[in-house]
Amino acid sequence: MSKKTPAINSSSTADIAFLLLCYFLMTTTMGTQMGLSRRLPPIPDQNQKVEDQKVNQRNIIIVKVNSSDRIFAGNEPIDVSFLKDKIKEFVSNPSDNPSLPEKEMKEIEGLGQYPVSKGVISLQNDRGTSYKAYIAVQNELVKAINELRDELSMSRFGKKFASLDEDTQDIVKKAIPQNISEAEPKNVGKK
């Protein structure tokens, strides 16, 4: 007669599995990539004559970041913390100031007549500008546009822009477009 083999105690397999589980939990990166989304302008056609886009002087604001990370907005030095308000004022032009961009009445589906600003923000940088300063400026520009969109969404739809559904977001985007142009690189102030 063979002896009955004693059952192997399996209560610790759970612990082993837990250890493995913890390892995978720790090493898994649920990393969501975040960033600022941009669209580059297409390269101009070689055959096509480069004609200067006639943009009315009042409709453009030039934001420059120089090699020592100083910011100039419309030819005057400005701190990065004031840039947002300056851009907001530029785009919205609340008092119809003749030196700020003109607006064009546009029929937008779902919103009716809305004065759409023709303002364009032109961002220029130097080769020596640090990436950090560049992103900080980009961020302020996006923030200005986002705040304006939020304000419009709150007054018209009673919700923040981010919590609107996609169609409504498109309407708001049409009313307040994000016109940021990244200029052709220029070699200014070589190091």
Add this chain to the structure above:
Amino acid sequence: MSKFKQEDKKEVPAITSSSLSDIVFMLLFFFMVTTQLRETENKVMVKIPQASESVKLERKDLAAHINIGTPIRSLQAQFGTDARIQLNDSFKTVQDIGNYIAAERDSKSEADRPFMTVNIKADQDVRMGIITEVKQELRKCSALKIMYSSRKAE
């Protein structure tokens, strides 16, 4: 009456924990399957800048990554400390971006190609000169949808 007394004395049977390991194994397999190990090794040090308006990258599977930064310490003897561009897992020059984008584009399905995003992961201390060159190169191969990788500021 004695009947009841006998039942009171009965011990509560121990809960079998043998199936616990099965449950944990199931969880384990789930994580093992969903974990994707990073296929490219970072050869540049990248500390991405902060930006409060960061948005999530849509369609992560359709992104092509360009890393820009100084080489990691162990490679500095070989490659120096100047900012370099890393594509896939080797150092490349700006001129190679065109081929890289073409290869990335080919690897995506036809319907998804217009939605391909180029994710520029650059160190916050690199100079804009190299990034402008990269941007110009991307424009040349008409990969216009780009994203500046950034951290959400707390």
